[in-house]
Amino acid sequence: MCCVPLRGIIRTGTPMKPARRELSNQQFAMMLALPVILFLVATMAYPMGYAMWLSTQEIGFFGGFSSKYIGFTNYVNVLYSAEFWRSLVITIRFVFLSVLFSMLIGLGLALLMHRIKRGRAFLGTLIILPWSVSLYGAGVMWQYLSRGQSGVASAVINRLLGRSAEDSVEYSLISSAHIVDLLALGNAWNLAPLVAFFILANLSTIPVRLYDLARIDKLSAWQRFTCVTLPPLQYTLFVFTSITLILSMKLLDFIYVMSAGGPGDASATLTYRLFDLAFRRSNYGLSAAMSFYLLALIVGSTLALYFFWGRRLESEE
Amino acid sequence: MNLTRRSILMAGAATAALLPFRAFAQDSGLQPTSTETIYFRGWPFKPEVVTENVDRYNAELGGHVDYQTVTHGDYPSLMEKSLIAKDDLDIIYGNPPTAVRFFEAGWIAPADDVPNIDEIKADMYPNAMNAFTYKDKLLGLSYFLAARGMMLVNTERQGALGLAEAQPKNWSEFYAQILDLHAKGEKDLYMPHWFNEFYGISWAFIWEVMNRGGSQIDAATGASTLTADGPAGDALRDWKAIYNAGMVAEEVLSFNEAAIVEAFASGRYLYSTQASYNLTTFNSEATSKIAGKVSFLGYQGSSWGLLDSALYLRTTRERSPELDEDTKRFQSWYGYKDQDGKVAVGQKWANNSMLFSAYKSVMESDESKTAFRAGLANDDDYARLLEVYANAPHPEVWKRVWAEEYNSILRERLGRFLLNDEPVETVLADLTAAIDGFVAKYGN
Numbered sequence: 201m202c203c204v205p206l207r208g209i210i211r212t213g214t215p216m217k218p219a220r221r222e223l224s225n226q227q228f229a230m231m232l233a234l235p236v237i238l239f240l241v242a243t244m245a246y247p248m249g250y251a252m253w254l255s256t257q258e259i260g261f262f263g264g265f266s267s268k269y270i271g272f273t274n275y276v277n278v279l280y281s282a283e284f285w286r287s288l289v290i291t292i293r294f295v296f297l298s299v300l301f302s303m304l305i306g307l308g309l310a311l312l313m314h315r316i317k318r319g320r321a322f323l324g325t326l327i328i329l330p331w332s333v334s335l336y337g338a339g340v341m342w343q344y345l346s347r348g349q350s351g352v353a354s355a356v357i358n359r360l361l362g363r364s365a366e367d368s369v370e371y372s373l374i375s376s377a378h379i380v381d382l383l384a385l386g387n388a389w390n391l392a393p394l395v396a397f398f399i400l401a402n403l404s405t406i407p408v409r410l411y412d413l414a415r416i417d418k419l420s421a422w423q424r425f426t427c428v429t430l431p432p433l434q435y436t437l438f439v440f441t442s443i444t445l446i447l448s449m450k451l452l453d454f455i456y457v458m459s460a461g462g463p464g465d466a467s468a469t470l471t472y473r474l475f476d477l478a479f480r481r482s483n484y485g486l487s488a489a490m491s492f493y494l495l496a497l498i499v500g501s502t503l504a505l506y507f508f509w510g511r512r513l514e515s516e517e
Numbered sequence: 518m519n520l521t522r523r524s525i526l527m528a529g530a531a532t533a534a535l536l537p538f539r540a541f542a543q544d545s546g547l548q549p550t551s552t553e554t555i556y557f558r559g560w561p562f563k564p565e566v567v568t569e570n571v572d573r574y575n576a577e578l579g580g581h582v583d584y585q586t587v588t589h590g591d592y593p594s595l596m597e598k599s600l601i602a603k604d605d606l607d608i609i610y611g612n613p614p615t616a617v618r619f620f621e622a623g624w625i626a627p628a629d630d631v632p633n634i635d636e637i638k639a640d641m642y643p644n645a646m647n648a649f650t651y652k653d654k655l656l657g658l659s660y661f662l663a664a665r666g667m668m669l670v671n672t673e674r675q676g677a678l679g680l681a682e683a684q685p686k687n688w689s690e691f692y693a694q695i696l697d698l699h700a701k702g703e704k705d706l707y708m709p710h711w712f713n714e715f716y717g718i719s720w721a722f723i724w725e726v727m728n729r730g731g732s733q734i735d736a737a738t739g740a741s742t743l744t745a746d747g748p749a750g751d752a753l754r755d756w757k758a759i760y761n762a763g764m765v766a767e768e769v770l771s772f773n774e775a776a777i778v779e780a781f782a783s784g785r786y787l788y789s790t791q792a793s794y795n796l797t798t799f800n801s802e803a804t805s806k807i808a809g810k811v812s813f814l815g816y817q818g819s820s821w822g823l824l825d826s827a828l829y830l831r832t833t834r835e836r837s838p839e840l841d842e843d844t845k846r847f848q849s850w851y852g853y854k855d856q857d858g859k860v861a862v863g864q865k866w867a868n869n870s871m872l873f874s875a876y877k878s879v880m881e882s883d884e885s886k887t888a889f890r891a892g893l894a895n896d897d898d899y900a901r902l903l904e905v906y907a908n909a910p911h912p913e914v915w916k917r918v919w920a921e922e923y924n925s926i927l928r929e930r931l932g933r934f935l936l937n938d939e940p941v942e943t944v945l946a947d948l949t950a951a952i953d954g955f956v957a958k959y960g961n
Contacts, residue, residue: 374768463770464932479594480925
């Protein structure tokens, strides 16, 4: 008996309408994502639209609320603002270091957890703790640790360098030269555990026999890492590079609490600058216009990441 | 319970004894007329004390006051956004420049119509009245006053350095002295008020310019009076001199107030500019390593710091007439006298935190004198403290609607000036341009 049903014939023997064309992978993905996209549009449309409107207005609250249409003046003013360019450079440095530290620390922690057999659950609990701390709490803690005169971390460094209060120069982790690096490290401290657990999940899918074969081929530890471990992790690394990049670009609370954009404005990232302009100086139009440059930076850098890395991964699949 | 002639007589006597108190409470005109909630918000300074006060009002007068705190570091801007968003706010804290801004925006109502206003005004010192008044309106009732920017001295180090008889009379002498000591190899001479909060480095600049006889703006025209060859230029040149000499750590520019208090309380520094109420912290063994050894530079013809103050402000949010009346009554109860005729809240702040009051009845009470003396290193300091306080000026720029925006610019610009070793002329030109922009935007 033939077990292959004839195309277009149902069991009753009546002719069936021709089957619809199968959805492509992209169409199927779009279909799955549609509810989320609709939700996002529904929740984002008003604030985005309002921000766009604000960016073309001069807003006043004194003598009653007032708004005056000024076209693209705010966008032009942003480009003429030295503060914007200074904050852009700070943001790029902060994001680059945050992503680098998050991925390196996350990968290192994942490899450590993967290798350790006994006490892995305990180690995992310890590692996830920083991720569970609020960014506000993390900011307070890092600030306290880093202060030159009372901070534990600075005190340890001074001790290691053989410096004491009697010396003419004491080392403080909070300085205009290094505050951005320190903020990036603190941000990575918060993000890396999440990265680590996803990489760990990915590591556990790599067949053990690949490592056996590598041993037979007498691959060194470094070669095993680059030829066996790393290739299957690439997609996870790409996804988390994108995620940490976006999260770092829009980070405010940790920076606000830990350094408040200081010393001076040495750690005033674009998000901090937006906050300052809108909430302290009441310059809503300029702040809204600047926020769209930040949005362009986020979208642009994510697309660039996809163009140079994600697309290659897709073609390799 | 059996009713006997004796028990009825005793109950009657007890009721008769309580009647005057009850009658006073009813007649004090401060008890609420409705059961609607009054929303009371402020920065988190000793919230447990505020909660105690609010609980007392609710318990004794049947009030319905809901109290919560708002983050301090950016209080004026956060509160401004709450007001823009029309949050439920009835009574809020505010400093005078914040009050002026909120008043101009129509978000707060003057306190000229609260119960007992004539008595309140009669009891208020002229300097407080001036700080709290704008366009002939009393913007709110007194929370506290203080001299901020007093030059505190660690007398132990002062004695060790042989400086007890060489006390600087003004800012120029002060900087000359510490630069000289630094040149001789002394360390940790000064912890300045350059922290990164809305009342940190920006206020330090404002008071130094005033203490040297200058101002930020011309009172009549609102134009900038900041010039490189005037008090502002002198102040910045002195700042630059001590910063470039390595006498102030860079990280101070990212401190909050608690950090500079902690630093001076460690006993490490010779001088520090602080608020007067912190004297009680520095002279207490529980919070300081130099307890009983902290004094200050007295008034010798030149003022130190400025008149720091805060008010209880009443918002203009839409309320029922009953709730509006209740809010006024609570503002009067909390900001002046309670139903027993005592300035209970103000007196409590004086007693437990060394906060000065706008009211003579608090400042001149024996309780206050005892409390203030307890926070000082020696008895002589009491009269000297009041002299420094009496001479602390109120900045003219705080009577402008744009004062808070200017403050934000000052805060960042001054930090950058120090970090990048910028020319004084450039900074003052930038500040003048900012003031010109504000005058163009808001008018004089």
